[in-house]
Amino acid sequence: MIRIASTIAVTLLVVYAGLCLVLYIFQRSLMYFPQPRADVPGTEVIKLNSGDADLNITTSQRVNSDAVLYFGGNAEDVSLSVADLVAAFPHKAIYALHYRSYGGSSGKPSEKSLVKDGLFLFDEIKNKHANITVIGRSLGSGVAIQVASQRKLARLVLVTPYDSVQNIAANQFPIFPVRMLLQDKFESLEFAKKLSVPTLIIAAENDEVIPLKNTKVLLSSFPREIVQFAVLPRTGHNSISGSPEYIKLLSGI
Template structure:
């Protein structure tokens, strides 16, 4: 092959490499900028009147909470999934947990709450809600589902929850994102990592992890890794047979296990 042809091939190869690197960097930049749109999927509120809503006392947003008031010492705070309208759980929770005051947080941007969701903003709201509830209910159970399991476990490491229930929980969102996007440096790009494992070994509150047998979103291995970070005797794992990630709440075992964990 002539030197001229070799030179042309070399330039073409170099051009191809430059294009591939440029596209990769552009995709990294897009992931950095738009990542929260891949984590949070705000939903409108389907159920709720002024009698079943309160506004959380925070300075920088109007954060709504679906409630079922109840006098007495016991309350339940619920944090939902990333595409969940938590108000839909209010009727079934009200019927199943008659002795609990219920507080279901609508994340910023969800269900009429103002603002935009982020891990730190949601966590500040979670702490504010707990403090408000705990002032009138000394026994507060904290429940988190899917994305909300990361909110719940961190809250329980900061405040005196009486019980902790984690539904379809994960070890960390960073771990899940790295599995979903293996060719990208997720560790350096991800802003909201929801590292549940960091808080597990701090907890002494009785904790129940509930997994779906056929969870197609959060691998059982991630849930089991999280379980391994708890001190011995603090947490237990229950698996609902036949359930998927989104269908777990349709199982007859779902509310039964929640009730046993309270």
């Protein structure tokens, strides 16, 4: 009986270790879901080489000193978000970055590469635009907040942001040692403490991907005097931009 129990225990341990190994190897396939780029009327695509990747950026150009730089979610075609951004910022130039392997950009996505490309694009458009508002949605909120920690922005907007991807993943996979396995942790709350840029955080009341409690943990990390917080009622993680209040909030910054 003891031998049978030991055999079962060893088998379960081996299976568990195997599952941990699979999660470690394929974790980025579970985090990043590259999307093709749609051909959106009224926009154009510019191509830039960041040094180790060819990046596509969907833009809506304006002759103005102000610009908006947008980082999207992990399964988002950012070209489809440009219309909302134009509606909110009709007099500003819009730049939406297609992450590596998204929308025709080359390379493979990772936290390090996304932040590197975000900083690169910011520096590129800074040559043309004196005032840049950076917007990050969902996964992109982690990119935006790291860019904000290293560059001088006019404004920062975070839509459905998390405190850290590590905490979200640990909640989703509670039986696995996620904190040991995860490579791209996106510890946004650590960067929030260092910011001084005026910031707007927009959360969904019924967010089924990033719990509101995690967004509030991030909120508590910001210096209180720089942050504005809004929860849009009856919205979810993917439906928040369909709320009439969404464009109003963006337009009001």
